[in-house]
């Protein structure tokens with residue numbers, strides 16, 4: 566964790582004025598498992614004290630990034646909102662071919678434990694994002710399934726949201742075009758990163774609708 570991040574967390578821990586219960590106050594938002602900074606910056610542009618957290622450095626070099634384990638960040642500091650994009654490699658239906666192997670070598674159990682820890686974190690407002698997969702049967706069904714084409718991107722990528730104290734997202738810009746562009750990307754070292762990057766339209770909807778002040 567960077568020095569700035571640590572100090573921000575310590576400040577929040579020490580503050581008597583915990584939480585942004587009062588309408589209109591900026592919130593402390595942790596965007597867990599985010600390297601792109603797309604959601605972090607959408608919240609910051611609206612005046613919130615938003616931080617991304619990932620095991621790898623932020624793609625945009627931002628100082629508002631906690632380099633480390635999201636589970637530690639979420640449980641060790643005070644946050645008003647958690648928006649999490651945990652890895653789906655052991656959980657998504659698209660990886661069903663490997664499901665049996667992952668189930669028996671413990672990776673699936675670990676991945677579910679990580680999701681459970683994020684969902685049950687001591688944070689007032691929580692959103693956890695993941696593709697369709699085994700979270701629905703092993704933990705609970707999602708509150709909402711969204712598509713990029715509901716938020717201005719003419720592509721399909723069914724994305725589940727598990728929500729606590731947050732409303733379902735209202736589509737902001739329903740567009741035509743139902744391409745599966747992300748799946749057709751040519752293999753490259755950047756493919757996995759680009760495929761998992763949050764769509765700008767979805768990030769803006771999250772910040773507008775969940776971060777309204």
Ligand SMILES: C[S@@+](CC[C@H](N)C(=O)[O-])C[C@H]1O[C@@H](n2cnc3c(N)ncnc32)[C@H](O)[C@@H]1O
Pocket residue numbers: 597598599600601602603618619620621633634635636650651652653761762763
């Ligand atoms: C599916 S990708 C989400 C990417 C995100 N939508 C974005 O725009 O950057 C999952 C991310 O979780 C990160 N990650 C995996 N385990 C983590 C952990 N324990 N703590 C924090 N980040 C983690 C990975 O490095 C990866 O960047």
